[in-house]
Each structure stands twice: as C-alpha cells, then as structure tokens.
C-alpha cells in the first residue's frame with residue numbers, strides 16, 4: 001500500500017533522512033519510532049507530499065508522490081505534529097472548509113457527522129476551536145485527516161501533550177482505524193506504539209535501525225533475562241569467566257559499588273537460567289559473589305539500546 005524506497009532528505013549539509021526504505025501493507029498499523037530529531041516528521045512530510053525528498057521515491061497505492069501528487073494525496077489523511085487548525089473557526093466551519101478543500105464527494109452532512117462521531121467531537125461541533133482543550137483540538141485535527149475517508153492515515157505524534165485518559169481515547173481511535181485503513185503512526189514513546197501497532201520501524205539519526213513485527217521486537221527483548229551481580233575479583237578474570245558460561249549472551253561491567261566490589265549485568269535468553277552456572281564459574285575462578293538478583297528488562301531499555309546503536313534487532317541471530 002505504501003512503499004518508501006531509498007529516501008534521502010538533506011537540509012543544506014545536514015542529512016535528516018538517510019536512505020530509508022520500508023513498506024506498509026494494506027490494513028496494517030505501522031509504528032514509526034525514534035527519539036526527537038530522528039527524522040520522523042521529515043519522513044512523514046515527504047510521504048504526504050508536504051516536502052520534496054532529495055532523492056528516493058514514495059508510492060501510495062500505486063501513485064508516485066512526485067509523478068502523481070494529486071492521486072497520491074487524495075489517498076492520504078494527514079495529522080501533522082502541529083495540527084493545521086484555524087483557531088477562530090468553529091469546528092463545524094473548519095471541517096466544512098476541509099471537506100470543500102479536499103473536494104470530497106461523499107454526502108456532506110452525513111459524512112461530517114460520521115467523522116465527528118468516530119472522533120467523539122460531536123458535542124463541541126458548534127464551538128470555536130481556540131476555546132477547546134488540547135485533547136479536543138487534537139481530535140478535531142484527527143477528524144480533519146479522516147474527511148474524505150482516505151485509505152491511508154498518517155499521524156505524527158498524535159498523543160504528545162495529551163493526558164493519560166486522552167491518550168487511551170486516542171489509542172482506541174487509532175486501533176479502530178486499523179480495520180479499514182492503512183496507518184502510519186509516529187512516536188518517540190515505545191509503549192505508545194507497542195499498544196496499537198502491528199509492526200514497528202525504528203529510525204535513529206535519519207537511519208532505519210529496525211523493522212520488525214511488534215511481537216518480534218517484544219520477544220527479542222523481553223525474551224531476555226538480565227541478572228545483576230556484585231563480585232569481588234579481578235575485572236578481566238570475572239568478565240572472561242562470565243562470558244564463557246553457556247547461555248550467557250552478553251556481559252557488561254557497570255561500576256564500582258560503594259563497598260568496593262564491581263557490578264556486572266549478565267544477559268541470557270529467557271529460557272536459560274544461568275544463575276547456578278554463574279555461581280559455579282565464580283567459585284572456580286575464586287571470585288566471590290556478594291550479591292545476585294534478577295534485574296528488569298523493559299521495552300524502553302530495548303529502545304534505548306537500539307537507538308544508541310548498540311544493537312540492531314533486524315540483525316537476526318548473534319549479538
């Protein structure tokens with residue numbers, strides 16, 4: 001449905017998007033994840049035809065955005081990071097304006113009523129936009145994107161600045177869309193994306209660093225166990241002994257503890273319990289363990305690791 005191929009965007013000397021390629025299948029909700037400044041908005045602005053790319057192509061349902069901008073744009077509903085609202089208009093006036101602008105042919109009154117119902121803004125229909133709360137304003141922006149019932153919906157950080165209740169409402173809205181639309185949703189918050197997306201593409205410094213199903217990302221990283229250790233012994237001896245244990249995938253020296261030992265983090269696959277092997281290895285190396293406990297692994301950790309360039313989840317196998 002959406003094909004992004006070798007996309008590059010330079011602002012002067014700065015490369016904001018560096019050779020990004022991915023596809024989105026029909027009916028899929030794709031999460032576009034990356035820290036601030038990663039290049040998410042730039043990519044989305046190119047996909048929606050608001051910005052031109054330096055090189056690379058974007059095809060929406062067979063229409064190339066540069067060759068056939070009208071065709072491509074007519075298939076897209078876009079909610080930019082800052083919703084393009086006219087603050088002095090009423091919701092009704094604004095949505096009618098967008099309806100006319102998009103030259104929609106669906107029955108006007110019924111279609112607008114339907115969009116308002118879906119985005120739950122019917123009760124503020126006659127109100128002036130600038131007097132609405134942030135949550136409502138965001139939903140009016142959302143309604144604007146849905147007008148004309150485009151098959152592709154692109155949402156740039158739609159939950160930023162919303163309170164937890166509004167975030168849950170927005171999530172449910174997006175989930176509902178996935179049944180009839182193809183959706184790209186950007187965020188810098190992993191849990192946000194994990195909650196609604198089928199697949200996650202991670203971008204960092206303009207480059208794609210992961211493209212996996214949400215399930216794969218979750219098992220890749222929560223399918224890992226992490227053990228925190230305080231050990232008395234020579235650093236190299238300890239590291240070598242820990243790394244030689246069967247089932248251990250990664251060992252990291254963290255810091256000197258207050259009481260003069262050294263802290264290590266040992267990672268293994270979730271199905272391997274390496275604690276006894278650690279005990280035996282340290283006993284053999286004559287490096288006493290003074291503390292051992294299970295440490296949490298969160299998806300947030302995974303995200304930080306991916307974006308710190310420590311690992312790439314699409315590089316299957318060895319780490």
Ligand code: ADP
Pocket residue numbers: 011014016034035036037038039040041042043
């Ligand atoms: P994100 O949406 O992931 O936070 P952006 O796409 O907004 O990232 O920005 C990517 C990079 O490009 C950032 O380093 C940003 O400072 C830079 N950038 C964005 N827009 C412009 C612009 N108009 N001129 C110059 N640099 C820009």
Ligand code: MG
Pocket residue numbers: 040041042081156157
């Ligand atoms: Mg952005």
